[in-house]
Amino acid sequence: MSDGDNCRVTEQNPAAVADLARRSRIAGRSLAGANRGVKDRALHAMADALAKAEDAVLAANESDVAAAEQAGTAPGLVDRLRLDPGRVGGMADGLRALAGLPDPIGDVVRGWTNPNGVQVRQVRVPLGVVGIIYEARPNVTADAAGICLKSGNTVLLRGSSSAAASNAAVVTALRSGIRATGLPADVVQLVPGPRTVTDELMAARGLVDVLIPRGGAGLIDHVVGNSRVPVIETGVGNCHLYVDADADTEMALEIMINAKVQRPSVCNAIETLLVHREIAEDFLPAALRRLAEAGVTVHGDERVAGYGTVVPVTDEDFGTEYNSLDLAAAEVDSLDDAIDHIRRYSTGHSETIVTDSQSAAARFVAEIDAAAVLVNASSRFVDGGEFGFGAEIGISTQKLHARGPMGLPEMTSTKFVVSGAGQIR
Missing domain, CATH: 3.40.605.10 (Aldehyde Dehydrogenase; Chain A, domain 1)
Incomplete structure (x- = not known):
């Protein structure tokens, strides 16, 4: 034949x-x-x-x-x-x-x-x-x-x-x-x-x-x-990265760039960045600068806009899987607000927290409903080859x-x- x-x-x-x-x-x-x-x-x-x-x-x-x-x-x-x-x-x-x-x-x-x-x-x-x-x-x-x-x-x-x-x-x-x-x-x-x-x-x-x-x-x-x-x-991947109040900022920056920029067209790339207000002043200026250098267009809320140049974000942006060098961003007041935001917009693919707080990590893992939940690691690892499956x-x-x-x-x-x-x- x-x-x-x-x-x-x-x-x-x-x-x-x-x-x-x-x-x-x-x-x-x-x-x-x-x-x-x-x-x-x-x-x-x-x-x-x-x-x-x-x-x-x-x-x-x-x-x-x-x-x-x-x-x-x-x-x-x-x-x-x-x-x-x-x-x-x-x-x-x-x-x-x-x-x-x-x-x-x-x-x-x-x-x-x-x-x-x-x-x-x-x-x-x-x-x-x-x-x-x-x-x-x-x-x-x-x-x-x-x-x-x-x-x-x-x-x-x-x-x-x-x-x-x-x-x-x-x-x-x-x-x-x-x-x-x-x-x-x-x-x-x-x-x-x-x-x-x-x-x-x-x-x-x-x-x-x-x-x-x-x-x-x-x-x-x-x-x-x-x-x-x-x-x-x-499922499609409207994936989030949440930078907690107790995050290591350098670690968060490296994870953010890898998860957004390394290959933006795939389903395990992040599409939304959420930053706790207590760390925003230290993290967001550097984050916006690094993202701009990488060619990323940030669709940010008014609070994020206070730290650099962004495109005004819309509710539709928060629900979008861009598959491109675009990123929605918002500042949140608490871990609860971050979880609520993710539960509203997530497609249940891969969700990430960067934090040094074991209690915050435990709550995030327990309360986020997704196929993969990551703590202090890039969402780009959610892949059959990276998991040791050979392929997927x-x-x-x-x-x-x-x-x-x-x-x-x-x-x-x-x-x-x-x-x-x-x-x-």
Whole structure:
């Protein structure tokens, strides 16, 4: 079966989504019986094939980036789309890192023996056929494929049209690596075609076991609101940094710059700075100067404006995930006010406090409802690779079985295995 066979969805043939899903389910039988050695060899082969195809991937990506820039796409979104040798190498390294991680399939979550001698074990199993609907970032293509394969799942990859050429080049390389190890290439499939194909994927209940949307609020809301297939919801990142009265100002400045400037287009970058009034006079002049030097536009309230040049902040600003060198800022009177502000505007992604007060840190951790809460560390650490997961499917902000960066265990379900010696009830 050639890689071209993976691209039969066209504007005239959207129903082929069901065919792709059936092929995924068939391929999943081979993957279900594969041990860790087989899967790890496939991951290394995928990484090698991706590295070998670097020139083709970069050429495809160059055409996607040129089209995006010509269409007037925002710089932050273009940055998410853009690949370079370092990013392609990082994709390959992520696959190799996954090969070095334990295989979650078959792990016993809990187990016991009943008084009648019946043994009960709850073990990890794959979710099945996983559909990933995502925007722009072609690195997600490799990350999702690798995580799904290692966790025993087959994957249907539905990327955005803005990254169509990049995704096709990456999937072609990944499938060639998989095929070289003897596994069916259909464990990883691309779902191309017009926008209506996304609706077909969301309607494929019984063929697709779970959908995971990864992108902006519009995409996520559309999938959650319209899918007939169960959805694991990832979330946008309106992330806050609160500098407490007892904060080390130099530490706070370094964390602020890293969390905002290092890569502003990603979901774990901070979008709002909150500063306790008791430390504002020491912290804000230096903070505004450092942010200006880094090219950040600060949208500040009247109290922040007293310490430097800012753009007047609006209520809409406080609710915005900028994905750019923009930052909302406010001075607050207390830890309670900071917590209230965050609880009002947070998307439940990653929230940070800088403080030397153990009691303030404990209250912040206890009262902030988010997938990740950080104390004296940059929110940029909220990432599957940084957590040691090898890579991530996305960062879930829901409250079901998966929350935060989704690595291998989060891509599994469980089943109960009951063993006896002829016992009857």
